[in-house]
Amino acid sequence: LRPLQALFQQASVGQCNKPRPGMWDTAEEKAKYEAWKKLGNMSCAEAMHLYVQAIEVFNEDWMTWEGLGLVAEPHKRNGTAANGAAATAAAAAAAAPPVLTSALSAMRELRAALPKLPPAQLSAAADECAALATALRDHGVHAGG
16 A cells, blocks of 8 residues: 555655654654655656556556546536436446446557557557547646546
8 A cells, every 4th residue: 555655645746755754753654755755756647657557456447436526517507416416326327438438448458558569659649648638628627636
């Protein structure tokens, strides 16, 4: 669990910026610090990538978990949700449409194949990922929350 916590910290904060725990701090706090410190100057993007890969070892369908809040919110009227619980249940049922499931699967396959791709194909993949990131930002979705 500590390596996951360290990767999360590296991805969200960057290089360890906390002072070394003192002698009165718990062994758990010292272990967390050491795990994060060992990541050195790893980039936030690399830490995020490794974090996601580690999560996928536990559950490759983690992106379909309702707790992530990736489910579309029901339409709102005057600040309240339309149709209350029924709209929420309908949105939850649509949490993982087939197009999303297949797209996530294809993205995992692409990520695994990256080391074997020639530069021209890597460039095409990077261009498509950049276009996807732009489209997601246009829809109000931002990396990291």
